[in-house]
Amino acid sequence: MAVDVLIYPTTEKLSLEAADFIVKAANEAIADHGRFTLALSGGSTPRKLYGMLAGDPYKDQIDWSKVEIFWSDERCVPPTDAESNFQLAQEVMFSKLQIPAANIHRCPADEADRDAASLAYTQEMKRVFQTDGVPAFDLIQLGMGPEAHTCSLFPHQASLQEEVRLIMPVTVPKPPPPRLTFTPPLLNAARHVLFLVTGAEKAEALQAVLEGSYQPDEYPAQIVRPTNGHVTWMLDNAAAARLSQKEQER
Numbered sequence: 001m002a003v004d005v006l007i008y009p010t011t012e013k014l015s016l017e018a019a020d021f022i023v024k025a026a027n028e029a030i031a032d033h034g035r036f037t038l039a040l041s042g043g044s045t046p047r048k049l050y051g052m053l054a055g056d057p058y059k060d061q062i063d064w065s066k067v068e069i070f071w072s073d074e075r076c077v078p079p080t081d082a083e084s085n086f087q088l089a090q091e092v093m094f095s096k097l098q099i100p101a102a103n104i105h106r107c108p109a110d111e112a113d114r115d116a117a118s119l120a121y122t123q124e125m126k127r128v129f130q131t132d133g134v135p136a137f138d139l140i141q142l143g144m145g146p147e148a149h150t151c152s153l154f155p156h157q158a159s160l161q162e163e164v165r166l167i168m169p170v171t172v173p174k175p176p177p178p179r180l181t182f183t184p185p186l187l188n189a190a191r192h193v194l195f196l197v198t199g200a201e202k203a204e205a206l207q208a209v210l211e212g213s214y215q216p217d218e219y220p221a222q223i224v225r226p227t228n229g230h231v232t233w234m235l236d237n238a239a240a241a242r243l244s245q246k247e248q249e250r
């Protein structure tokens, strides 16, 4: 697994670089196998990035008809709810782009039976990837919380030990608690993972994740180690403040 750590002075600059990164990954994937499979995170960090991708010059740099979009986690709320990760992307990105509705694979986390919803989403994913195995996303974009959670994998939760299910229901400390999340096997099948992390409140956890010993039960973001993949961390100065000099020279 290759890891790059890239540090930027502002969220604006980080988002521009992330947009370039996604455009490049999309066009490489489309040239290689005819489509780009992308999983989006939730949270607030990627809002600016999503808006950039839906605007000039980026919106015309990807053939969106060849992009298949999923979510790496979703809150168990209606898709119109302000807390919905789908709603964020719908408002900021899809409302401005010509992406075929069939390419937008919303996670049905609002369904009452969360186990059935997890299975249905898994089956939809396998159908799109045309595989009975573990879908290998071209790119999974993730965030990280101040206690090193990522998607909805939180410290000391059983989801971190999941080895069979690809998507599972969880109840987490960050509101809203009920969610569906990608599990480690699905995350670690990815070709590329792009972490976007900003803010001083994440500096301590980031130092532990990137420079500390391997303790994924304490620092869940460490569990993301794609077997044949590449992980890129895009950080702002505040989030990277506690990293050693060697990390910042990468």
Ligand SMILES: O=C(O)[C@H](O)[C@@H](O)[C@H](O)[C@H](O)COP(=O)(O)O
Binding pocket: 041, 042, 043, 044, 045, 046, 073, 074, 075, 085, 142, 143, 144, 145, 149, 150, 151, 152
């Ligand atoms: O649904 C979610 O909340 C996200 O998937 C979550 O993992 C998020 O990426 C981190 O909590 C960082 O969130 P911020 O970008 O808001 O700091």
